[in-house]
Amino acid sequence: MMPDTSPEAVTKLFTRADGSYLFARWGRPIAPVAFGVEDSTVSILKGAIEAVCQLAGHEMAETDAELGSNFMVFFLREWQELVDTPNLDRLIPELGPLVERLKAADANQYRLFRFDPEGGIKACFVFVRMDAVMSDIPAETICLGQVVQSILLWSDEAFLGASPLALTGGDVAILKPDVAAVIRAAYDPVMPVAASDPSHAIRLAARIGLAS
Known part of the structure; x- marks a missing residue:
């Protein structure tokens, strides 16, 4: 086809x-960080970001001047872990209500974007709950899928x-x-x-x- x-x-x-x-689309280089996974998965995630950035002709960076890291990926078992993460509510003021919505929907993934004054993406928070479905998917597939869905603001x-x-x-x-x-x-x-x-x-x- x-x-x-x-x-x-x-x-x-x-x-x-x-x-x-x-x-x-992103208006600045992507500076990623991952939480809740082993170093091997972090390497897989960074490899996926590098591949998609190369496709797009976009840049990666070690740090973002404003935020430190502007592409944060959280892997967790239960949504409640986000509420229990120290200071995350300072980065995401709407965290409490968001977690309740994700619990109610029995969701296993969510992406939250922040934008610069020109409307470009300046930060993305990716949350992946490793439920039974996600646990059966190879790490390479999960990471590539999340990066692809975060490189643009899709519908x-x-x-x-x-x-x-x-x-x-x-x-x-x-x-x-x-x-x-x-x-x-x-x-x-x-x-x-x-x-x-x-x-x-x-x-x-x-x-x-x-x-x-």
Whole structure:
């Protein structure tokens, strides 16, 4: 099946459940840190970030001048662990109500973004609850999937029922070609770091066409 990167398909990727169009990409280098996992998984996560940044033509950094780390990934067993993490509520003032919503939804992942004055992504908090489903997924697949879903502000419905990854032989996960094409085009220097007009999707689709 040929990848669908038509303007209509691209528009859907950034059209939220309420019908609004909202796009953003990172406006600064990504400085990651991970909590709740062994060093081997941290290496896998950083490798996934490096791969996606290379695809996008974006940069990584050891530290962020404003935040220290601006891409924080938390692996946990229960959502309550977030509430019990010292000082996390200072970074995320809405942490208490958020955790209650995640518990009620029996969610196993969530991503929270912060934005700079230009609308670009300046920070992302990724929470992964290692329930029975997540525990059966290889660490490489989890890390790549979370990085892909954090490299852009996708619609809250973009990947419902359809992962941005595809499995190859041996259960190795790779990025789907259409998703990779969108990421690459979204980081083209001629494209804006943020957009709220659906005409942006037409420009984005056109950049994909020029690159193919």
